[in-house]
Amino acid sequence: MNSADPKLPRHSNHRSHDPSGDLSGDRSEMPRAAETAARESAGLHVPSTRELFVGFLFLGLIGFGGVLPLARRMIVEERRWLDGDEFTELLGLCQFLPGGNIINLSVAVGLQFRGIPGAVAGLVGLIAAPSAIVIGLGVIYQRFNDSYIQHMFGGLAAAAAGLLVATALKMAMPLRGKPLALALAALFFVAMAVLRLPLLPTMAVLVPLSIFVSWRWIA
Amino acid sequence: MSAVLLSLAAIFAELSLLAFGGGNTILPEMQRQVVEIHHWMSAQDFSAMFALSQAAPGPNLMIVTLIGWRVAGWPGVLVATLAKFGPSSIVTGLSLHGWRRFKDAPWRRMVQTGLVPMTVGLVSASAWLITRASDPVWSLGIITAVCALVTFRTRVHPLWVLAGGALIGLSGIGQF
Numbered sequence: 001m002n003s004a005d006p007k008l009p010r011h012s013n014h015r016s017h018d019p020s021g022d023l024s025g026d027r028s029e030m031p032r033a034a035e036t037a038a039r040e041s042a043g044l045h046v047p048s049t050r051e052l053f054v055g056f057l058f059l060g061l062i063g064f065g066g067v068l069p070l071a072r073r074m075i076v077e078e079r080r081w082l083d084g085d086e087f088t089e090l091l092g093l094c095q096f097l098p099g100g101n102i103i104n105l106s107v108a109v110g111l112q113f114r115g116i117p118g119a120v121a122g123l124v125g126l127i128a129a130p131s132a133i134v135i136g137l138g139v140i141y142q143r144f145n146d147s148y149i150q151h152m153f154g155g156l157a158a159a160a161a162g163l164l165v166a167t168a169l170k171m172a173m174p175l176r177g178k179p180l181a182l183a184l185a186a187l188f189f190v191a192m193a194v195l196r197l198p199l200l201p202t203m204a205v206l207v208p209l210s211i212f213v214s215w216r217w218i219a
Numbered sequence: 220m221s222a223v224l225l226s227l228a229a230i231f232a233e234l235s236l237l238a239f240g241g242g243n244t245i246l247p248e249m250q251r252q253v254v255e256i257h258h259w260m261s262a263q264d265f266s267a268m269f270a271l272s273q274a275a276p277g278p279n280l281m282i283v284t285l286i287g288w289r290v291a292g293w294p295g296v297l298v299a300t301l302a303k304f305g306p307s308s309i310v311t312g313l314s315l316h317g318w319r320r321f322k323d324a325p326w327r328r329m330v331q332t333g334l335v336p337m338t339v340g341l342v343s344a345s346a347w348l349i350t351r352a353s354d355p356v357w358s359l360g361i362i363t364a365v366c367a368l369v370t371f372r373t374r375v376h377p378l379w380v381l382a383g384g385a386l387i388g389l390s391g392i393g394q395f
Contacts, residue, residue: 060276060278061276062276063276063277064276064376064377064378089318089319089322092318092322093311093315093318093322096331097239097307097310098235098236098237098307098310099235099238099307099308099310100238100278100280101241102278103280103304104308107308107312108315111311111315116312123304126278127277127278127284129277130277130278130284131281131296133275133276133277134272134275134281134284134285135284135288137271137274138289141271142289147391151388151389151390151391152385153267153270153271153388154353154359154388155362155384155388156267156270156385156388157267157269157270157353158353158354158360158363158384159270159362159363159366159380159381159383159384159385160269160270160273160349160353161346161366161367162362162364162365162366162367162368162369162370163367163370163381164243164342164345164346164349164350165363165367165371166368166369166370167243167346168339168342168343168346169367171338171339171342172339175335182336184336184340185339185343186340188337188339188341189341189344189347191340192340192341193247193347193348196247196255198248199245199247199248200237207334207337211330211332211334212333213333214329214332214333214335214336215329215332
């Protein structure tokens with residue numbers, strides 16, 4: 001996909017329908033009228049709750065194998081809800097906290113513009129369509145027991161495993177030449193994959209160790 | 220609320236708060252809970268669910284929805300989804316205002332750097348466990364290896380890789 005895709009809607013050009021003009025007296029998360037005006041004059045668009053829902057619904061539908069690059073394009077370049085720096089800053093938070101990056105992003109963006117209803121709209125919008133699709137696939141997997149379908153799902157599962165192996169390799173590349181970091185990664189691997197220890201106690205022991213070692217010798 | 224729904228809620232709420240470094244890091248613990256502790260499905264079924272969730276669009280962790288559905292039907296979908304996405308979302312919401320203050324703090328960088336080896340180790344563990352359960356026969360192992368290599372070396376879209384794997388699987392070569 002390239003950024004000149006003509007099918008993508010460009011909401012930023014339709015400011016006349018924007019209901020966000022009368023936001024005075026709103027909750028603290030929501031932009032006040034003055035701030036809204038400032039953002040609009042800076043070429044940005046303040047999304048309504050409905051626009052948040054529709055935007056993230058769209059992301060959930062088109063985001064195959066990694067939603068993040070598409071999220072940036074939609075939020076920053078096409079709909080202009082945030083400028084590039086704001087997006088990077090918000091993404092930094094979402095990557096730092098637990099939970100999927102894009103899930104957290106839908107919550108953070110929604111909350112910032114429209115408070116809790118906005119956060120719910122963003123999150124529900126993002127997961128609604130993928131939930132329906134994945135359950136549909138699950139029904140097919142369970143319903144059709146003939147050998148063709150089973151073989152097909154066998155191949156699909158093998159390919160999905162391959163994608164995961166590639167992800168792991170790509171993530172490990174920056175650790176090349178850092179034997180201590182690799183050793184720490186190996187500790188986590190052995191604890192989870194070989195010893196099959198529970199995650200919570202593993203993290204309780206290994207995360208402080210990892211942070212201390214990284215801080216003292218690696219970073 | 221049935222015992223199964225309570226278990227689903229407890230498992231995914233805990234995983235929600237432990238999912239540092241994105242969804243793939245918690246697959247080993249999810250598999251341990253779903254397959255080894257609760258025996259809701261076989262390891263191979265778990266891998267199939269993972270594959271289905273990769274073939275669907277959207278965020279990484281749609282496998283959660285699928286597990287909820289498989290284990291307890293529609294109530295399971297609702298409970299698993301809420302438990303998986305609720306707690307981490309609340310943490311995100313609560314952190315939003317503080318972030319500007321702590322994003323430049325030295326400890327923030329320290330913690331984030333320290334979490335990198337964990338993410339790599341956990342995603343590698345996920346890859347190992349999913350591969351082992353997905354490839355009961357050598358022919359499927361070859362599909363995995365080729366898909367991994369293609370994805371690692373080229374910029375081919377993951378959807379094509381999945382479609383290719385499914386097609387080779389459909390041909391049934393070696394899967395008897």
